[in-house]
Amino acid sequence: MKKLVIDEAFLSELEALQTVLKNNVAGMFGGNRQSKNFGSSCEFADYRDYIPGDDITKIDWNAYARFDKLYQKLYFDERQMHTRIYIDASRSMAHGDEAEKAEQAIKIAAAFAYLSVCEMDKVSIYVMQGGELNEIVHSMVGKDAYLNCINALNEIEFDGDAKISEAIVPSTVGRGDGLSVIISDFLTDEDFERAIDRLCEQKRDVLCVQVLSREEINPQVRGKMHLFDSETPSRFFRKKINQDVIRAYKDAFKFVVDRIKNYCESRGAHYLFTSAYTPISDIFFGNLIDLEVMK
């Protein structure tokens, strides 16, 4: 991954996004937990600006003396959640010069992670390659940790294939302690349903994000084509592509999307379809609210 996806500009964008979301929604999966993540435990978590009406007993007067500004001390709530983000790092995600799917997947993961740390949740980020699951960010808490760890997303190598169920099912997924986000193109014969089942069984809130490129959504190829699979070169599709074939492709596309969506709904999981070129703000400010992932 040569291109730096997570940079200062993106982080600024996340900050702005977080501010907007904060003023408009209570938080992620608000139905499961209170918006006040910072509770009354004794473990200090962070500072934030004082807002009139806050509990004045939690003002840090030392900080006031030093900075001449009121800061509110925050403490970890007792119901701290653990957001687990799974990124499909197969070669198909990074195919092409732009690697647009991989970039979008990283951005979505970073955004979820940021929003989670802002909620004082723990965040773990995993990379799925083959049947293995590699944790590249381990139980990250707080913005400082976020800034220290998030650069690991830039280092992800997208290669090989990804067996989602094989990677997730045997892993420790936690139980009833937060959100699990699977980001993939889901263009595979592999049985990813078991992974969703496993997460749902563990009382996790599950969100499947399917990211597809512009060419996959609306293919432009025509004529006699010999298409090779980027992950498995031995797989190929050879046909004269005409309007009838394109029509069949779109039927197949709809079938795949509907299958994932229906499966997720049947398991109480959420499903988000997004293209690689949809702005992050639109995803979080539009799609996820529509899905009631955010309220």
Added chain:
Amino acid sequence: MTFLFPLGLLGLIGIPVVILIYILRNKFNEQTVPSTYLWELSEKFYKRRNPLSGLTGLISLILQILTIAVVSLAIARPIFIMPNSASEYCFILDASGSMNMQTDGETRFDLAKAAIEEEIKDSRLGSTYTLIHVSTETTAAYERLTDKALAIELLQDVQCSDASVQYTDALASAQKYFNDNPSFEVYLYTDKQYNSHDNVNVVKFGSESDVNYAIGGVEGSLTNNTLTAKANVVSYTKDATLSVALYLNGKDTPAKTADVAVKKGESAPVTLTAAAQSYDSFRMVITNKDCLDSDNEIVSYNQQSEASYNILLVSETPFFLQAALDVFTDSKVDVVEPNAYTDNGGYGLYIFHSYTPEVLPDAAVWLINSNESVADSGFGIRGTVELEDPAPLVKSDSTATTTRALLNGIDGRNIYISEYIKYSGMYTKFTTLFSYNAHPMIMAGVNALGNREVVFGFDLHKTDLPLSSDFAPLICNLLTYTCPDVLDRTDYVCGEDVNVNITANMKNVKAISPDGEEIYIDNTTDIGVLHLDKVGTYTIRFFAMGEEKNYKIYASSPNDESNPALVGESFALSGEKQYEKTDGTYDPLMILFVCLALLFIADWMVYCYEKYQLR
């Protein structure tokens, strides 16, 4: 099935070429995509809207192959065995004089043309038509024409001649077509009696009972102010009494008439006399009505006045020559002494004896014993040689036509000379008749002025030639050579060639045919040829010695063409006739082929658009 042009099938070679190009160019484009999962899955949803869509990739190839095959076959012209289908017709039309005979107001030739027209109209679409016109020359009016209307239109332009015809060339042409395609339908339209053959359909016109008379063999003589005109008359169909009239000098009123009883098929002489001091022409006419007018009249022309010319003899001792000229020519001979000679023109022949003019006259000339050189004469003088004893001349043994004609009737073994003139730089166009010691003594040729010239290298008074028996024929031959008759005779038969003797200074030589057509005659050779293909009077007109000369001749109808029941020789082609017909009924399908070609082009454009534009 056979093919008219089998080489057209070579076009089929294009088919493997097209297939090869198709294979080479029709490659799949390779491309790597993130995942082929959706593409593979799409196979389950694939529905063929058009049952032929599976052939889409092959339509271009199929159409190209079809187009090549169809065009190749169209060029090769396959012939199918299909009864009542199109044929190839070859019409041989007899245009001989007898085809002018009339029956019920229509000539046999017109009836033949109408029959051909009917045959063309009744023929199947796609047939081809070839018309061989057998006239004085055999020509193909058109070959393998497929347009019916045009074939009929061109048929109307074909004319009948008055002459006899030969079928040799027509037979050869028909044989050529028959060899190309043994199914050729060959028709012979004639009035001659021929037996039909398997491979030639003879269509006969006219009847043996058609009444026809003819006159020929005319002769005329003028004695004692009386013209005696003789001719032969014949009735081909029945015994008859023929009324014959004699007209003089182109007058419309007969000078004499007579009735002649003739038996069927036998020639009977008729002689008519009329008072006349002289005549230019006389005409003998059978006034009985019959089916052919052109052989009922014959004209004889007297061209003596046109053929006459004057001779000027320049000599101090003209005795021998003057005597000979008076005997052997009707021309007027003027004699002058050398010191009285001046060239004022007006003579057709100048004879200089022992005298050399300063300038050669522009006419035929004899130079006898000229001992001085003169410009344009074609030779120079080296001097006079006197022999101790008379020596004989040697006669030329050349077999050249001119030499033979000039020495005709001359023995030449006892001509002695005692003195002669040596010539130098002899003009190559001279023919030596006699020589002495390899020196030309009597020679004839054409001088630098283009006039005929005769040269004697000795004095007639110093030789025994004038006293020998060879003198008379020699003078005759030389006169004929230097001033030849323009025409040998005035009575010809239609179809003959007339030899026109081209003499010096003949200019603008042409003939005017009976129907007024002007025919120019080549005057660059000694003999111009005029072909007679019409019955009637031809006028041969030219300018010579400053005046226009008109020679009239009459071309009479050939005897053969007067016989209404002539039996022809065999007319059959070699080879067995076949009955394979051209499938001309489907020729309009060419439109379909053109449409297919257009479809092919359209399909090709769509194919290219899809392949390269990547919509």
